[in-house]
Amino acid sequence: MMNAARSLLVLSAAVLAAYAPSAAHAGDSAPAEILRTYVLAHRPWADVEIRNLALSADRPAGSPRRIVVERGLPGRTVFAMEYGNGVTVKATADVAAFMEVVASARPLSKESPLREEDVCLVRMEMGGLPTGVITDLQAVVGKTLTRPIGANLPIVDRYLAGSPLVKRGGKVTLLVETAGVRITTTGEIRDNAYVHSSVRAVNLASRKTVTGILIDENTVRVDY
Numbered sequence: 001m002m003n004a005a006r007s008l009l010v011l012s013a014a015v016l017a018a019y020a021p022s023a024a025h026a027g028d029s030a031p032a033e034i035l036r037t038y039v040l041a042h043r044p045w046a047d048v049e050i051r052n053l054a055l056s057a058d059r060p061a062g063s064p065r066r067i068v069v070e071r072g073l074p075g076r077t078v079f080a081m082e083y084g085n086g087v088t089v090k091a092t093a094d095v096a097a098f099m100e101v102v103a104s105a106r107p108l109s110k111e112s113p114l115r116e117e118d119v120c121l122v123r124m125e126m127g128g129l130p131t132g133v134i135t136d137l138q139a140v141v142g143k144t145l146t147r148p149i150g151a152n153l154p155i156v157d158r159y160l161a162g163s164p165l166v167k168r169g170g171k172v173t174l175l176v177e178t179a180g181v182r183i184t185t186t187g188e189i190r191d192n193a194y195v196h197s198s199v200r201a202v203n204l205a206s207r208k209t210v211t212g213i214l215i216d217e218n219t220v221r222v223d224y
Helices: 002-019 030-044
Strands: 047-055 066-071 077-080 086-106 119-125 171-178 181-189 198-203 209-216 220-221
Touching: 030 047, 030 077, 030 086, 047 077, 171 198, 171 209, 198 220
Parallel strands: 171 220
Antiparallel strands: 047 086, 066 077, 077 086, 086 119, 171 181, 181 198, 198 209, 209 220
16 A cells, blocks of 8 residues: 555655746746737837747756847747857747727717717737728817718828828938937828828838838838
8 A cells, every 4th residue: 555655655746746837947937928018118009919939949047148039029039049059949920919009999989070989099910900000099089080980990190080181102300219318300101191091101221111100290100
């Protein structure tokens, strides 16, 4: 009986050891949380979800000293996580980015002036948002709708009468503000867009297409 009990204890200890975290990773942040924290620190998004994460190799303990985005973001993204011992682990994941956009709080009729109680900020995934969504509540209050809209739907710039329109090809200042640094360069609007809506623009120096918010008729705040 004693031998059976002793064998049972040894077996239980072996099972627990197999499933317990190793000392090297005890208290360590999971890779998905490390990547989520990195993305939120480097992109002006309300929230991020890391899905279907796969690592190219076992990672060392602790946090990487540097993370590089090799491609993607948002969407299917490849990260390079560089550790202090010279090891680089590739992480591939689906990155879902979310924004807070202005939406209807109830069904709204055409030609009705919008009041503060008619609208609200709603968290929505960027991949499913229509072009021209608005992110500033004050940009819609007092404006008139050009069409009826159902409840809990994003309000798009073209639904509002009297919004200043910047036409495709118009020259603007591209503005990047991050960590106390302010950078500006000249860009060109790729689409007709209304003030306070999202818009694509070309950086005329790098020829790179970027996305941002048209904060006035002459300035696009770029989402870096």
